[in-house]
Amino acid sequence: MTSMTIQVRALSRAFVADGRATPALLDIDLDVAEREFVCILGPSGCGKSTLLNLVAGFLRPSAGEILVNGRAVTGPGADRGVVFQEYVLFPWLTVAGNVAFGLRLSGVPADARRRTVARYLDLVGLTAHAAKYPVQLSGGMKQRVAIARALANNPAIILMDEPFGALDAQTREVLQDELGRIQRVEHKTVLFVTHSIREAVYLADRVVVMTSAPGRIKQIVTIKLPDVRDRFAAEFTHYESELTRLVKEEVAKVHE
Amino acid sequence: MSRTRLLALAGVLAAWAAVAYGNAALQLMNPVLLPTPGQVAAVLAETLRDGSLPRHVATSLGRVVVGFGIAAVAAVALGLLAAMCVPIRLLLEPVIEFVRPIPPLAFLPMFLVWFGLGEASKVAFIGYTTFFPMFVAIAAAVLRVDVALLRAAASLGASRLDLVRGVIVPAALPGIIVALRLGFALALFVIVGAEFMGADAGLGHLIMEGRTFFVPAQIVMGALVLGLLGSLVNALLLGIERRLFRWREAAAAS
Numbered sequence: 001m002t003s004m005t006i007q008v009r010a011l012s013r014a015f016v017a018d019g020r021a022t023p024a025l026l027d028i029d030l031d032v033a034e035r036e037f038v039c040i041l042g043p044s045g046c047g048k049s050t051l052l053n054l055v056a057g058f059l060r061p062s063a064g065e066i067l068v069n070g071r072a073v074t075g076p077g078a079d080r081g082v083v084f085q086e087y088v089l090f091p092w093l094t095v096a097g098n099v100a101f102g103l104r105l106s107g108v109p110a111d112a113r114r115r116t117v118a119r120y121l122d123l124v125g126l127t128a129h130a131a132k133y134p135v136q137l138s139g140g141m142k143q144r145v146a147i148a149r150a151l152a153n154n155p156a157i158i159l160m161d162e163p164f165g166a167l168d169a170q171t172r173e174v175l176q177d178e179l180g181r182i183q184r185v186e187h188k189t190v191l192f193v194t195h196s197i198r199e200a201v202y203l204a205d206r207v208v209v210m211t212s213a214p215g216r217i218k219q220i221v222t223i224k225l226p227d228v229r230d231r232f233a234a235e236f237t238h239y240e241s242e243l244t245r246l247v248k249e250e251v252a253k254v255h256e
Numbered sequence: 257m258s259r260t261r262l263l264a265l266a267g268v269l270a271a272w273a274a275v276a277y278g279n280a281a282l283q284l285m286n287p288v289l290l291p292t293p294g295q296v297a298a299v300l301a302e303t304l305r306d307g308s309l310p311r312h313v314a315t316s317l318g319r320v321v322v323g324f325g326i327a328a329v330a331a332v333a334l335g336l337l338a339a340m341c342v343p344i345r346l347l348l349e350p351v352i353e354f355v356r357p358i359p360p361l362a363f364l365p366m367f368l369v370w371f372g373l374g375e376a377s378k379v380a381f382i383g384y385t386t387f388f389p390m391f392v393a394i395a396a397a398v399l400r401v402d403v404a405l406l407r408a409a410a411s412l413g414a415s416r417l418d419l420v421r422g423v424i425v426p427a428a429l430p431g432i433i434v435a436l437r438l439g440f441a442l443a444l445f446v447i448v449g450a451e452f453m454g455a456d457a458g459l460g461h462l463i464m465e466g467r468t469f470f471v472p473a474q475i476v477m478g479a480l481v482l483g484l485l486g487s488l489v490n491a492l493l494l495g496i497e498r499r500l501f502r503w504r505e506a507a508a509a510s
Contacts, residue, residue, distance in 0.1 A: 081411060101412050
């Protein structure tokens, strides 16, 4: 199983509130292959962001383990780039400075750094805005910077936590298109958390549907659609309704 | 300076002149007790000519700069440390919460006992006074740094040292600069008190001399010079702050 980039084994995580341990994730087993795009889909509060934070190394498991390329995750690292819902750009750095942040840390010489930054700014269409500061950008542009920042660091894995959740519907679809295009160039292993079914069907090779809290894996749906997807194709709609049915069962449980 | 500000200052000056010169003409109270703008200007010219005013200003500023400088370095270092290291914070917090409400002037005689009447007691007193508020404000600024920024940097490969240098310091810098600006203003505030007791130079001494030799115009002049110094320094630091943090103003400019 050497092609398994991310291996999640019997993973559980509980949070302590008011002196009581409440399980957020229960007994998760998941393998993500190299260059695979996996979406984690589930109702809010199902622990899907917790799962991502565990893989990123921001949280420690209560039980079980996560292996990345065979090695146990003990903390955050440059091998796993993260894109956050709230962008989290460094406000004191320009767009170019943000994209160069990881390259600076790893001591990439200035010349190579400039070339890499230029390449990724071009990839996300922000070349004209290189000298601007984050406060000057719209939400969509900020998220493009965050994606360029993660990619420029050349991690094998990109973890995305509802990256388009704070954007308006139009910007959201534009960025989904761009992410699809970027993925066809960059071929990263991607773990992508979302609560949007359309987004999951549009982007994923496989969709992991979570149960409501405590989060377990309810079902994994493989999306057999071409790389470039048509949101109005009959097949697309078919996956959409199948996933909608699965998620609705979980949402209904919360309201019971 | 804007037109309205100039107008407001001119208004205050006019009101003072009206009251002081009116009193001089009508003799409602002893005119010596209520110096006129002209008398104050005369003392100003006199002390400028004999070089005593520049000397007093330089002495006071020198004490402020050294005392504040030592306190600033300590407050930045300990503030960062306390914010990032929980055991140190737990240790320092109760001590500082106890010492902070004591009016610094209450300890001034203690500084004279320990450090004598020379420079050391003034510098130490300024350092003591300005350290606590700066330390508390700097630690608070560091604690306010968004955890998400640290996570973002860590997943780009930042080490612990990188996090301090590359994220915590730049993210907390606006708060740190505000703390330093307030600390400097406070230093100018308390240097006068320190110089009232056992000093042979400095603006506080100049003012006290005005009392001893009964020259109220000299007292008023000393106070006005202090006010002017304070606003000059504040304007200077605000200017530096604006230059340093263009990224916060970029939105307004674009």
